Amino acid sequence: MKEKPFAITLDVGSSLANRTGAWRTERPEYVHRLPPCNQACPAGENIQQWLFHAESGGYESAWRQLMRDNPLPAVMGRICYHPCETACNRVQVDNAVGINAVERFLGDEAIKRGWTVEAPSVSSGKRVLVVGSGPAGLSAAYHLRLLGHEVTIREAQERPGGMMRYGIPRYRLPREVLDAEIDRVPALGVTLETGTRVDDVLAAQRDGGFDAVFLAVGAGIGRRTYIPAGDSARILDAVALLGSMEGEGPPLLGRTVAVYGGGNTAMDAARTARRLGATDAVVVYRRTRDRMPAHDEEIEEALEEGVRMKWLSTIKHADGGRLTIERMRLDETGFPQPTGEFEKLDADTVVLALGQDSDLSLLQEVPDLAVDHGMVEVAEGLMTGHQGIFAGGDMVPAERTATVAVGHGKKAARHIDAYLRGTGYEPGAKHAPAGFEGINTWYYSDAPASVRPRLELARRVSTFDEVVQGLDESTALFEARRCMSCGNCFECDNCYGVCPDNAITKLGPGKGFAIDLDYCKGCGLCVAECPCGAMEMVPEE
Missing domain, CATH: 1.10.1060.10 (Alpha-helical ferredoxin)
Structure with a gap:
C-alpha cells in the first residue's frame, strides 16, 4: 500500500491561522541599553x-x-x-x-x-607631538597612530611609562608587563624619544613641524610642607622615594619610617619602606580612616603588611630620629583641628606624601592658555585656550588615576584628529542606562x-x-560568564521559546530576533521572561 505524503496543515485553532495582532494595545520592542x-x-x-x-x-x-x-x-x-x-x-x-x-x-x-595590532596602511600626512609617556600620552599616541597620523612622543625620563614606572611599585606592577605593553606603541610606528625634555612647547612644535600637540606631563612633583626640623632630620618626598626605586640601588631609610599623608601614594611609600627593611612604618594622617583618600583595598593591604596607622594626627616637629605628633579632632565640618595633646614618635626618615603637582614650566611662553591652581584649563574636547595645543591626564582638572588618563588620551586623539581634518568630533548619543529593575x-x-x-x-x-x-x-x-549582559540581548532564546503566538523569529547567530506584529497580541510574556532587560512594552499607536 502506497503511503500518503506527510503534511502540516493549519487548523482554525492554530496561532498562525489567527492573526492575533489585531488584539494588541501594547507591543514588545527589543532595546539596547547602556550597561x-x-x-x-x-x-x-x-x-x-x-x-x-x-x-x-x-x-x-x-x-x-x-x-x-x-x-x-x-x-x-x-x-x-x-x-x-x-x-x-x-x-x-x-x-x-x-x-x-x-x-x-x-x-x-x-x-x-x-x-599585535596592525599599523594603518595610509598616512594622513599630519604630525602630532605628545609630551609625556605616561598613560595619557601613550593612549593618545596609540589612538592617533591608528587614525593615520605621524606621532612623536618626547619623554624627559630615561625610560617611558611616566608615573606607572616612577610612581607605582613593582609589587603592584611588574616592569616586564609594563614594558611589553608600552613596546606595542612604537611598534605601530610611533617615534619615542626618551631623555628628551621639552622646555618650550611652542618652540618644540615650530622646530619639529608638528600640526598639533598633546600635553601629558603628569604630576611628578611632590608637594612639600613646612615642618620645623633639626639639622639631623631626614625628610624625603614620596614621589622621589618611589622614583628612586628605578635606580641602581635602593635608598636607605632606616629602621623606623613615618609617612605623612593619607592617599594611595602614602600607602605605596609605607609598603615600600617595609620592603626596604623598616621594622616600623607608620602612616600619619590628620583625619579619620573613612576620610582617607586612599582606596580601601590599598589601606587593607598596608595593614596586612604591618603598616601602622596614626589617624587624627599631624607632625609638628622633627628632630633627628624623633617626631613630635599632635593629636587632632574633626570639627562639625569635618576639618581637623589641633587639640594641644602631644606625643613622641621614633622615625629615622619622614616621607611626605601630601599630593603632587605638574611641571608647567614648558607653557610659560604660550599665550591664551589658562592655569588655575596648578592645572591647565581645557575645553570639552581637551583643547587648551591656544589653538592646536591639547592637554590631559593629571595636569588637567579631573580625578587623578591611570584609567582616567587613558580615557583622556583616547578622547584627545579623536578631537585632535577632527582638528587636523578641519571637522568636528561629535560622540554618538548614549543609550539609556540599564538598571537592576530590568533584570x-x-x-x-x-x-x-x-x-x-x-x-x-x-x-x-x-x-x-x-x-x-x-x-x-x-x-x-x-x-566572564557571570556577566548578566544588562540591557542587551545575548540570544538566550527565552523570548523565542515562551511566545504563545510563534510571533518571534530567529534571524541567525549574532543577528538577534524579529517580531511578526501580525501575530503578536502583546501579552508581554517575552518581556517578562527576558533575563537581561533587553525588551520593553510600548503603547501601540
Whole structure:
C-alpha cells in the first residue's frame, strides 16, 4: 500500500491561522541599553562586549575589542581601581563581576601569545607631538597612530611609562608587563624619544613641524610642607622615594619610617619602606580612616603588611630620629583641628606624601592658555585656550588615576584628529542606562566572584614580587560568564521559546530576533521572561 505524503496543515485553532495582532494595545520592542559597567569606565571601554567574547572563550576577539579603547589592558588590569565593578548590577545578586581580573587575564594572554595590532596602511600626512609617556600620552599616541597620523612622543625620563614606572611599585606592577605593553606603541610606528625634555612647547612644535600637540606631563612633583626640623632630620618626598626605586640601588631609610599623608601614594611609600627593611612604618594622617583618600583595598593591604596607622594626627616637629605628633579632632565640618595633646614618635626618615603637582614650566611662553591652581584649563574636547595645543591626564582638572588618563588620551586623539581634518568630533548619543529593575534574576544562578590569589603574607615584606596574582583560564572563563549582559540581548532564546503566538523569529547567530506584529497580541510574556532587560512594552499607536 502506497503511503500518503506527510503534511502540516493549519487548523482554525492554530496561532498562525489567527492573526492575533489585531488584539494588541501594547507591543514588545527589543532595546539596547547602556550597561552600568560601560557607563562607569573612565577609559570608555565597551566592557560588556569584550566580556561577551571572553565568556565564549574568544579571548583574542575580547582582547581586540578591549584594545579599541585601552592600549594597556594588562597594566590597567593591575592598577585600575575598577569603578565598573562598583556600578555592576550583579553586586545586588551576589558579587560584582570581576571585570578587572578578566581584563588582566586578557592582557597577560596577549603578551604570552604575542598578539599585535596592525599599523594603518595610509598616512594622513599630519604630525602630532605628545609630551609625556605616561598613560595619557601613550593612549593618545596609540589612538592617533591608528587614525593615520605621524606621532612623536618626547619623554624627559630615561625610560617611558611616566608615573606607572616612577610612581607605582613593582609589587603592584611588574616592569616586564609594563614594558611589553608600552613596546606595542612604537611598534605601530610611533617615534619615542626618551631623555628628551621639552622646555618650550611652542618652540618644540615650530622646530619639529608638528600640526598639533598633546600635553601629558603628569604630576611628578611632590608637594612639600613646612615642618620645623633639626639639622639631623631626614625628610624625603614620596614621589622621589618611589622614583628612586628605578635606580641602581635602593635608598636607605632606616629602621623606623613615618609617612605623612593619607592617599594611595602614602600607602605605596609605607609598603615600600617595609620592603626596604623598616621594622616600623607608620602612616600619619590628620583625619579619620573613612576620610582617607586612599582606596580601601590599598589601606587593607598596608595593614596586612604591618603598616601602622596614626589617624587624627599631624607632625609638628622633627628632630633627628624623633617626631613630635599632635593629636587632632574633626570639627562639625569635618576639618581637623589641633587639640594641644602631644606625643613622641621614633622615625629615622619622614616621607611626605601630601599630593603632587605638574611641571608647567614648558607653557610659560604660550599665550591664551589658562592655569588655575596648578592645572591647565581645557575645553570639552581637551583643547587648551591656544589653538592646536591639547592637554590631559593629571595636569588637567579631573580625578587623578591611570584609567582616567587613558580615557583622556583616547578622547584627545579623536578631537585632535577632527582638528587636523578641519571637522568636528561629535560622540554618538548614549543609550539609556540599564538598571537592576530590568533584570530577571530568576535566570541567574548564584555564582560568587572568583577571588584572585595573593602572595603569602610572610613573603610580601621581604620581596618586591607581585602581591595580587591573576586568574587562570578556567576561573577567568567562569568570571566572564557571570556577566548578566544588562540591557542587551545575548540570544538566550527565552523570548523565542515562551511566545504563545510563534510571533518571534530567529534571524541567525549574532543577528538577534524579529517580531511578526501580525501575530503578536502583546501579552508581554517575552518581556517578562527576558533575563537581561533587553525588551520593553510600548503603547501601540
